[in-house]
Amino acid sequence: MADAKKHTGRAVVVLVGLVVLTAPFWMSGYPVYVLSLVGIFGLVAIGLNFLTGYAGQISLGHAGFFAIGAYTTALLTKKAGLPFVLSLPLAGVFATAVGAVAALPALRLKNLYLAIATLGFGVVVQKLLFEWQSLTGGGAGLEVPAPRLGPIVLSTAGHMYYLILAVVILGTWAALNIARTGSGRAMVMVRESEVAAGCLGISVAKYKVIAFSLSGFYTAIAGGLYCYLVRYINPESFNIHMSITFLSMIVIGGLGTIPGSLLGAVFYVLAPELFRGIKDAPGLVFGLSLVVVMVLMPKGLWGFVGRLWRRA
Amino acid sequence: MFFFSLIIGGLASGSLYAMVGIAIVLVLQASDIPNFAQGEMAMFSTFVGYWILQQYNVSWWSAVLLSLLFAAVLGVAVQQLVIRPLLGRPTMNLVIATLGLNIVLHSLAGMIWGNETHIFPSPLSDALPLNVAGLTIPPMNVFIILVGVALILCLTFIIRKTRAGIALRAASQNQAVARLMGISINRAFAVAWGLGGLAGGIAGVLVAPVLFLDTNMMGLLLIKGFAGGVLGGLNSLGGVFAGGLFLGVIENLMGAYISGSFGEALVFLLIIGVLIVAPEGVFGRVRTRKV
Amino acid sequence: MRFKSGRRFASICLTVCATLALLTVLGSAIAVRNASAADTIKVGYVGPLSGSLSLLGQSVRDGILVYFAHVNGMGGVKGRPLELIAEDDGYDPMRTVAATKKLMEHDKIITLLSPAGTPSTVALLPLVNENKLPMLFPYAFSHALTNPTKPYVFTTLTEVRVQMHVLADYIVGTLKQRKVAAIYQNDDFGHDAVTGLEDRFDALKIPLTKLPFDRGTTNFSGIVAQARKADVEHVVFLGIPRDAALVMREASNMGWRPQFSGHNALGDPQTFKLAGQLAEGAIAVAVMEPLDSARPQVQEFLAHQKKYLPKTSPTTYSMHSYNAAKIFVEALSRIKGKEITADAIVGALDTMRNFDTGLMGPINFSKDQHAGGLYNAIVKAKDGKWHLVTPWTKAK
Numbered sequence: 001m002a003d004a005k006k007h008t009g010r011a012v013v014v015l016v017g018l019v020v021l022t023a024p025f026w027m028s029g030y031p032v033y034v035l036s037l038v039g040i041f042g043l044v045a046i047g048l049n050f051l052t053g054y055a056g057q058i059s060l061g062h063a064g065f066f067a068i069g070a071y072t073t074a075l076l077t078k079k080a081g082l083p084f085v086l087s088l089p090l091a092g093v094f095a096t097a098v099g100a101v102a103a104l105p106a107l108r109l110k111n112l113y114l115a116i117a118t119l120g121f122g123v124v125v126q127k128l129l130f131e132w133q134s135l136t137g138g139g140a141g142l143e144v145p146a147p148r149l150g151p152i153v154l155s156t157a158g159h160m161y162y163l164i165l166a167v168v169i170l171g172t173w174a175a176l177n178i179a180r181t182g183s184g185r186a187m188v189m190v191r192e193s194e195v196a197a198g199c200l201g202i203s204v205a206k207y208k209v210i211a212f213s214l215s216g217f218y219t220a221i222a223g224g225l226y227c228y229l230v231r232y233i234n235p236e237s238f239n240i241h242m243s244i245t246f247l248s249m250i251v252i253g254g255l256g257t258i259p260g261s262l263l264g265a266v267f268y269v270l271a272p273e274l275f276r277g278i279k280d281a282p283g284l285v286f287g288l289s290l291v292v293v294m295v296l297m298p299k300g301l302w303g304f305v306g307r308l309w310r311r312a
Numbered sequence: 313m314f315f316f317s318l319i320i321g322g323l324a325s326g327s328l329y330a331m332v333g334i335a336i337v338l339v340l341q342a343s344d345i346p347n348f349a350q351g352e353m354a355m356f357s358t359f360v361g362y363w364i365l366q367q368y369n370v371s372w373w374s375a376v377l378l379s380l381l382f383a384a385v386l387g388v389a390v391q392q393l394v395i396r397p398l399l400g401r402p403t404m405n406l407v408i409a410t411l412g413l414n415i416v417l418h419s420l421a422g423m424i425w426g427n428e429t430h431i432f433p434s435p436l437s438d439a440l441p442l443n444v445a446g447l448t449i450p451p452m453n454v455f456i457i458l459v460g461v462a463l464i465l466c467l468t469f470i471i472r473k474t475r476a477g478i479a480l481r482a483a484s485q486n487q488a489v490a491r492l493m494g495i496s497i498n499r500a501f502a503v504a505w506g507l508g509g510l511a512g513g514i515a516g517v518l519v520a521p522v523l524f525l526d527t528n529m530m531g532l533l534l535i536k537g538f539a540g541g542v543l544g545g546l547n548s549l550g551g552v553f554a555g556g557l558f559l560g561v562i563e564n565l566m567g568a569y570i571s572g573s574f575g576e577a578l579v580f581l582l583i584i585g586v587l588i589v590a591p592e593g594v595f596g597r598v599r600t601r602k603v
Numbered sequence: 604m605r606f607k608s609g610r611r612f613a614s615i616c617l618t619v620c621a622t623l624a625l626l627t628v629l630g631s632a633i634a635v636r637n638a639s640a641a642d643t644i645k646v647g648y649v650g651p652l653s654g655s656l657s658l659l660g661q662s663v664r665d666g667i668l669v670y671f672a673h674v675n676g677m678g679g680v681k682g683r684p685l686e687l688i689a690e691d692d693g694y695d696p697m698r699t700v701a702a703t704k705k706l707m708e709h710d711k712i713i714t715l716l717s718p719a720g721t722p723s724t725v726a727l728l729p730l731v732n733e734n735k736l737p738m739l740f741p742y743a744f745s746h747a748l749t750n751p752t753k754p755y756v757f758t759t760l761t762e763v764r765v766q767m768h769v770l771a772d773y774i775v776g777t778l779k780q781r782k783v784a785a786i787y788q789n790d791d792f793g794h795d796a797v798t799g800l801e802d803r804f805d806a807l808k809i810p811l812t813k814l815p816f817d818r819g820t821t822n823f824s825g826i827v828a829q830a831r832k833a834d835v836e837h838v839v840f841l842g843i844p845r846d847a848a849l850v851m852r853e854a855s856n857m858g859w860r861p862q863f864s865g866h867n868a869l870g871d872p873q874t875f876k877l878a879g880q881l882a883e884g885a886i887a888v889a890v891m892e893p894l895d896s897a898r899p900q901v902q903e904f905l906a907h908q909k910k911y912l913p914k915t916s917p918t919t920y921s922m923h924s925y926n927a928a929k930i931f932v933e934a935l936s937r938i939k940g941k942e943i944t945a946d947a948i949v950g951a952l953d954t955m956r957n958f959d960t961g962l963m964g965p966i967n968f969s970k971d972q973h974a975g976g977l978y979n980a981i982v983k984a985k986d987g988k989w990h991l992v993t994p995w996t997k998a999k
Contacts, residue, residue, distance in 0.1 A: 030708040033701070052404070105584050108591040111403075112346055116542040117587055119535070120580030127577035130790075139791030140747065141696065141725060230700050232726045236790070237697040240535070244411065251408045282691065283653050284419035290412025294405050295397050314832045317857065321824025328821060419653070427658040428916065429845045429877060441856045450856045523821055524845055524877055528655045532819045564825035572826065573789050573815045 020165065024158035032157045036229055038269045039164040040222045045249045045261035046175045047218025052247065053256035054184060055211035056191025057106070060115045061122030062246045065216045067129055067238035068095045069223025071136055074144045074233060084147035084154070084163070088224045092217045099216025103209040122243050130235040141234035144227045160229050167225060168262075171218060175258050178214070187211050188256075219246075252293050254302030263301045267293075316447055318564040324453035326560020328519050331460050332530070332537030333544075333552040335512035338467060340546060342484050342504030345395065345403065346538070348410040351530030352417035353390070353509060354516035357383035359425050361517060362432055362525055372433060380513045387509020388502050395505065396498065421527045432520035456518045457557075463511060464549045476503050543583050545596025554595060643686040644679075644935070644943060646671075647712035649702045650719030650742070652691035655819055656843075658920075663719040663742045664689045665908070665915050666924030670932070672911040680935045681943075688712060696726035703727055707734055713943060714739055716931055717924040721745050721792045731755055735945050739952075740927035740975075742920060744792055744866070749974040755945065757952055757968060759890075759927060759976040763792060763841075765998050766866050766888040767799025769979045770839065773886070773993070780837045780862065781809050784830040786823075786850055787841035789815035796841045796866065818842070827853040830861070837862045844869060848877035855881050867891070870982045870989045871919045882984045886992070889982045891922055891963040893989035900961025926962045930975075933958060964995045 024032050044066060051057050072091035076082045082090070102121050109117055129136050136142060146155045147163070154160055178184050186207045189197040194204050227233050245268060253264020271289060275282040297304040332351065339347045347353075361379025364370065370378075394413060398406050436455055441448040471477035482490040483500035491497060516530070523529055536559060544555020562582060567575035586594060648667060651660035664687070671685040679685060688710045690702035699720065706712045714737045718724050724743040731738045737755045741748065744763035748756055761769075774780050785800055787793035797813060804811045812833045814826040827850055830838055838854075838861045840847045847869055854860065863885040870887035872894055892901050894917060904925050908917045915921070934951040935943060955975075957965040964978025977997050982989040 028708055030705050033704055037701070058404075105588045109587055110591070112340075112538065112546060113542050113587055113591060113593070116539050117584045119539075120577075120584050123580050124577045127574055131573060139722065139794055140745075141722065141791075143729060230697060231729060232696070232700065234696045234722050234726060234791075236722050237695050239695075241693075241695075247404075248408050248411060251404045255402065255404055276690075283415055284423070287412045287415030287417075287419060291394060291409050291416065294401075294409040294412065295394065298398075298401050298405060314828060317828045317831075318825055321822075321828055321853070325822035325824055422653075422657065426914070427661055429658070429873065431877060441858070448857050524848070526845070527657070528819075531655060532821060536821075560822060563822055564828070567825045568829050572813070572829075576817050576820075 024161050029157050032161050033229075034269060034273060036157070036161050036164050038265050039161075039168045040226050040229065041246075041249060041265035041269055042168055042262045043171050043222035043225070044219045044246055045253060045265045046171055046258060047215040047222070048246050049215075049250045049256065049258065049261045050175070050178070050187065050218070051211045051215035053250060053261075054179070054187040054191060055208060057208060057211060058111065058115045058247070059118040059215070060240065060243050060247065061118035061120070061125075062215070062219055063238040063240070063242035064122040064125035065095050065099065065219035066223040066226070066242065066246075067125055067233075067235070068098060068216075069220025070227040070233050070238070071129055071142070071223075072220070073224030074142050074227045075135070077145055077147065077228075078142070083149040084224075084228065085149055087147075088167075088221055091224045092221045095216040095220030095223075096213045099213040100209050102216075103212035106212070107205050107208055119240060119243070122238075122240060126235050126238050129238070136235070139235065141232055144231045144233065146231070147228045154228070160225075164225050164229070167221065171221070172258060172262070175218075179258065183207070183210060248290065252290065252300055254300030257300075257302050259305075260300050260302035263305070267301060313446065314568075318568055319561055320447055320449055322561030322564035323457070323557055324450055324560070325563065326540070326557035327453050327456040327460065328515075328522065328533060328556075329536040329540040329559050330553040330556030331456060331515035331518055332512070332533050333541040333556045334460065334463060334467075334549055335508050335515055336534075336537050337541055337546055337549060337552040338511055339504055339508035341549075342480050342508075343395070343501050344484065345406050345410070347505075347508065348407060348534070349390065349413040349417060350508070350512050351534030351537075352414045352421070353383065353386055354512035354519075355527060355530045356417050356421050357386060357509075357513040358432065358516035358520050358525060358529075359421055359527075362430065362520070363425070365433075372435060376517050379517060380510055383513025383516070384506045384510040387505040387507070387512070390509070391502050391505035395501070399497075399501075418527060425527070427527060429524045429526040432517070432525040434517075434521035437521060452518075452522055456522075459514065459518060460553055463514065464553060467507065467511070467549060470507070476500075480504055539580070539583060542593055543586060545590075545593025547592065547596045551593060551595035555593065558594075643684050645710055645712045646685060646687050646931075647703070647706035647710065647715045648687055648689040648718060649692050649699055649706065649715065649723070650689075651694040651723075652689065654693045656694050656720070658918075659742070659843075660691070660694075660719050662915070662918045662920035663717055663924045665912050666921030666926075667716055667928045669904075669908045669911045669921065670925045670928035673907050674928075674932055680932055681941065685932070687716070692720065692723055694720050694723065696720075696723050699723035699726050700730060703730060703736075707736060712736075713945065714931065714948060716740070717742055717927040719743070719920075721795075722790070724748065725791070728753065728756065737945050737948050737952075739931055739948075740923075742923055744795060746795055746798075752971055752973050755949060757973045757975060759930065759963070759966060760867070760923060761888075761890045761976045761979055761998065762974065763796045763866055764799035764802070766890070766979065767796050767839075768803055769981070769998055770864060770866075770886075770888050771800050771803035773981050774837055774839075774864070775803070775807060775809065777993075778837070778862065782833075782835045783809065783837045783839060784812035784814055784833060784835040784861075785839045785841065786814045786816065786826055786830065787839075788818045790818055793841050796839075800839065816842070816846075821849075823850050823853045826850075827857065827859075830854075831857060831859050835861060837864065840865045840869065842868075844871050844873040845877060847874060848881070851878045851881040851885075862886075864888075868919060872989075873918065875984070875987050883986075885984045887982050887984075887989065889980045889989075889991065890976050891919065891926065892961075893982050893991065894919065894922065895988040895990075898961055904962065922962060926960050929960045929962070930955075930958065930966060964997075 069091045072094050073087045076087040146153050186202050190207050249264035249268045254260020275285045335350050357379050360382045361375045365375040436452045439451045479495045479500045483497050540556030540559040541552040545551035566578045667687050675684045692698040692702050717740050719742040721743040724741040725745050725747050739757050740759045746764050865887050867890045874882050905917050937951040938947045952968050953970045955968045959965045966975040968975050978995040979998050980991050980995045981993045983992045
């Protein structure tokens with residue numbers, strides 16, 4: 001029985017791999033665009049998951065990191081003419097630094113206090129981007145040129161899809177490895193019991209900072225990819241609703257798990273697409289789906305999939 | 313003169329944040345769950361009151377009382393249908409569930425009552441502004457503050473002195489032991505959420521005459537309510553109330569004296585600053601826990 | 604250990620694939636349904652159908668629906684019915700782009716009609732130009748829409764900067780007031796409006812007190828107090844009628860009654876509904892006839908909205924989009940031949956001169972001028988209605 005399961009599993013993997021790898025060739029532009037968004041949000045989810053899922057620190061301000069990533073990448077490309085292999089990582093590094101600094105006030109805060117403080121972070125970033133018109137274009141937004149690397153220009157939906165896919169694969173692999181290392185386990189300890197962690201010699205402060213920085217890095221890279229995908233960014237988009245969306249994604253998908261992060265992103269991007277047709281009530285159905293998922297699936301979508309798999 | 317009008321105006325706006333804060337903290341203290349649907353629940357019950365007022369020829373007080381009754385029932389219903397099945401699950405799950413509920417109620421209200429803005433009457437609608445030492449004070453907001461204080465006193469009395477209230481405190485402190493003492497956790501939480509719903513409903517019917525009634529009435533107030541609560545300290549009703557009032561005042565002061573366009577961001581920076589020094593709010597007592 | 608992470612990865616792929624398959628199946632099902640109605644002229648709309656500006660988004664959509672229902676009732680255009688496919692963007696430019704992409708590729712719309720939202724429509728400019736999609740008569744005020752002229756973008760709503768030029772001229776020239784404050788939404792729209800005011804005031808060396816507020820805020824007491832302290836005699840309000848009413852109330856509570864004015868959104872019955880007596884005497888820039896106008900086409904619009912969408916109320920928003928739909932249908936009917944293409948529509952519009960819909964000043968487009976709403980007037984609030992107090996004049 002287990003053998004049959006293994007074989008079916010492998011066959012499905014191959015099939016899925018083929019689908020994902022060849023999508024732009026047989027899907028039209030809009031579904032490819034939607035899948036690209038899934039990839040981007042997936043990266044955000046993985047990053048935020050380190051902070052909230054593993055280290056247990058709630059953040060209602062991650063739209064701020066997303067915005068930092070988007071604007072840094074956009075400006076480095078537009079004003080400094082950097083290729084994407086430089087602009088994206090640089091944006092990530094900058095966000096990591098910001099994350100480390102932002103973590104400092106947050107070290108002593110918990111729960112709702114931390115939530116409001118991170119909310120404040122998101123608001124400050126959004127306002128800064130809006131007010132600093134000379135740099136960011138302010139409320140008029142910023143047009144972003146296509147990403148390039150030497151003579152290669154990624155100008156089509158298909159190009160962006162593969163770039164995003166590559167980054168997502170790389171990011172997932174890296175995340176899986178980090179989760180397994182001492183850092184990953186230390187973060188989990190911080191979530192479970194700060195006191196116990198302290199007793200074990202784990203520097204709680206250090207790992208909180210690492211969690212913030214790491215999540216900032218992933219989210220910023222996602223932000224950079226996003227600005228390349230939509231080619232126009234405006235501070236309006238990076239608001240508290242976006243932050244709440246990010247948080248909901250990882251909880252729905254399965255808090256504390258990497259596959260859950262990706263599933264959450266899939267749900268969040270695809271569910272509104274499925275509900276589009278419902279006249280006058282897409283919001284209603286979406287809200288209901290959140291409640292239903294939480295009531296029926298305590299460990300999120302990934303936990304549910306896991307339960308099905310085990311029962312099969 | 314200008315300075316004082318900023319203070320008065322700030323207290324007036326802050327009174328709205330404070331009222332919402334009470335509803336949030338009541339449920340938070342009793343069941344340890346932040347209810348992100350509180351704003352829309354209040355909006356919904358206020359619309360019910362408005363609808364009753366429009367459709368049936370009843371007095372304003374009757375309509376309001378009915379809407380408050382609806383609010384309390386809604387609170388209990390939410391607790392029974394959404395919160396109770398999720399007891400024992402991680403808090404994040406509950407938060408997301410209430411967020412989903414928030415969206416549901418908002419959409420539902422829009423579908424039932426439309427998106428237009430309406431005037432919600434109140435007995436104080438035609439009252440002239442009070443004139444104290446050259447400053448004009450809006451009577452409605454004074455009333456709101458008075459109601460808020462009265463509500464806090466009532467709720468504190470209920471929680472401290474009545475059986476139901478003591479059961480509530482026991483249930484929130486230690487569920488296992490409370491059960492052993494014969495307290496029905498379910499009943500205690502139902503009471504808490506019913507009271508929270510009621511407080512939210514009161515906030516709704518007080519906010520509506522000031523801000524006009526529409527489906528977006530409570531949207532930003534929920535966040536301000538939380539922010540004010542955090543500033544004041546989530547441990548006590550009085551702290552939350554004071555925090556809300558204070559938030560309104562510093563909004564005005566920051567906007568007028570430092571920067572109009574950056575005002576909102578500065579307010580949050582101030583809150584973060586306060587939290588660095590006092591991680592549980594200005595009036596919050598740092599809770600010591602046995603490990 | 605390597606096997607374990609491989610298995611995890613497999614599970615990830617499994618779920619992604621399953622959902623993709625589901626989406627593809629659903630997508631094809633929807634596509635099949637759309638294909639069957641191949642004869643209809645498909646028009647797209649995107650705007651904030653949800654969120655704090657839902658009244659704007661829904662009302663603009665409703666205006667189009669009303670006019671389309673009217674035209675379809677008379678047999679459609681060239682015998683073909685008009686179909687509106689509306690998408691929600693929640694006033695988020697990112698969603699606007701996504702929704703428009705979907706409308707273009709999936710629903711194969713021929714035109715995007717009257718999309719609502721200033722930052723949202725600006726976000727669409729690269730997309731519509733690249734894909735040669737006509738974006739007609741948005742409910743948006745941005746300078747960028749027609750400066751420089753974009754081949755596929757046409758507007759009828761005078762941009763807020765120009766509206767503010769008209770208002771500033773009236774304030775200084777006719778009202779002879781020189782102490783002015785602007786209370787405005789702290790976003791792109793508000794900033795654009797203030798730029799318009801400053802264009803005139805700076806030239807005349809008149810100082811302007813600038814008081815921004817965050818969209819959605821409930822606390823206006825601070826800025827009204829600041830306006831009063833600055834001893835202004837005139838307050839220009841730039842935002843939605845609801846917030847205008849709140850500001851008027853705050854001022855009244857303080858025992859202060861400056862002259863109020865605003866852009867065209869202020870000149871709406873909603874202002875009276877919410878501010879009541881406090882709105883008396885306020886002025887606004889008019890781009891279209893007031894809803895209380897006696898002109899027959901305005902009455903016809905009101906009657907049509909009552910007939911086709913009785914549960915909704917006519918607003919300046921729905922009148923704008925009704926007007927937009929009217930011009931669009933006129934352009935369609937001017938196309939020679941059976942085939943309706945984007946370029947044919949643009950061609951018909953580029954040659955439109957002095958077309959009078961009866962709802963606003965005559966529309967003029969040319970290849971280099973796509974801002975059709977060149978006539979403005981000032982309306983004043985009197986006895987619960989908005990009345991024209993100046994003739995329709997061409998803005999400079």
